[in-house]
Amino acid sequence: MDIVAARAEFLEHVRIERNFSPQTARAYASDLSEFATWASERAITDTRQLDLDHYRDWLWKMSNDGLAQSTIARRSATLRSWSAWMWREGATDTDTAARLRSPKTGRHLPAVVPRDSMASMLDELGAAAAEGGAIEVRDRAIVELLYAAGLRVSELCGLDIDDVDLDRLTARVTGKGSKQRVVPFGVPAQSALVDYLRDARGELLRRGSTVTTDASSAVFLGARGSRLSTRSAYAVISRILSRVPAASGVGPHTLRHTAATHLLDGGADLRAVQELLGHSSLGTTQIYTHVSADRLRESYRQAHPRA
Numbered sequence: 208m209d210i211v212a213a214r215a216e217f218l219e220h221v222r223i224e225r226n227f228s229p230q231t232a233r234a235y236a237s238d239l240s241e242f243a244t245w246a247s248e249r250a251i252t253d254t255r256q257l258d259l260d261h262y263r264d265w266l267w268k269m270s271n272d273g274l275a276q277s278t279i280a281r282r283s284a285t286l287r288s289w290s291a292w293m294w295r296e297g298a299t300d301t302d303t304a305a306r307l308r309s310p311k312t313g314r315h316l317p318a319v320v321p322r323d324s325m326a327s328m329l330d331e332l333g334a335a336a337a338e339g340g341a342i343e344v345r346d347r348a349i350v351e352l353l354y355a356a357g358l359r360v361s362e363l364c365g366l367d368i369d370d371v372d373l374d375r376l377t378a379r380v381t382g383k384g385s386k387q388r389v390v391p392f393g394v395p396a397q398s399a400l401v402d403y404l405r406d407a408r409g410e411l412l413r414r415g416s417t418v419t420t421d422a423s424s425a426v427f428l429g430a431r432g433s434r435l436s437t438r439s440a441y442a443v444i445s446r447i448l449s450r451v452p453a454a455s456g457v458g459p460h461t462l463r464h465t466a467a468t469h470l471l472d473g474g475a476d477l478r479a480v481q482e483l484l485g486h487s488s489l490g491t492t493q494i495y496t497h498v499s500a501d502r503l504r505e506s507y508r509q510a511h512p513r514a
């Protein structure tokens with residue numbers, strides 16, 4: 208099978224049959240596009256020409272080019288998935304990348320905003336919303352909900368009006384692999400959402416030249432009246448967090464990390480946090496216990512006379 212054709216069929220497979228998220232599918236597409244270009248430059252055009260050394264050579268080039276170990280590990284995983292699929296489909300005689308190893312990436316603790324800094328930031332957003340316009344009211348609701356429910360930014364942007372129950376203080380979100388879960392949020396997030404839906408969303412919707420079905424059903428809208436994109440949401444959160452000196456990260460995931468860490472600091476059960484975040488593995492959630500432990504040790508060193 209032609210390598211370019213095998214790439215296209217595999218991407219269709221992960222998108223439709225495996226139901227991977229758009230972000231994962233885009234990462235697979237980018238990785239395999241670069242590999243196909245590299246192979247073509249070496250006159251490798253058929254899947255049966257590929258062997259383990261080809262995959263290793265490409266990853267070695269990535270390493271020499273200075274790519275991060277995490278990126279190389281992801282590309283290694285992409286090649287293994289693609290290779291296994293090609294073998295099952297009969298495009299290769301063996302699973303040529305089965306023995307391909309990923310580099311060790313090391314473990315980095317997630318960025319977290321301290322509790323007092325988070326409270327101050329939310330107070331400032333509340334004051335800005337009271338004095339500002341539709342964008343300020345929307346931005347406050349975005350941050351309150353991300354922090355309250357520990358949402359991924361894609362889950363926030365995918366919310367529809369019917370997904371939010373303001374009486375029960377819950378939201379139905381669609382996570383990775385199109386898995387749905389119901390998450391709770393608190394009264395401050397409810398108040399921010401009520402203000403946004405009552406006072407600001409209609410104004411944003413009217414800014415659109417045409418009202419699409421998608422925009423009319425979306426909870427969060429962009430400045431031009433269409434459904435808020437993940438890129439726009441990222442820019443909003445990054446701008447807000449950049450003004451918080453104590454914040455160690457500026458992306459939307461920082462608020463998700465912060466919510467999980469603050470829950471565990473407050474005594475929440477690890478499995479409850481796992482369910483809230485939509486993690487398929489408890490091991491993924493356990494990273495936040497390390498954050499809490501590190502924070503405890505730092506407080507101990509600063510406060511205890513015998514530390």
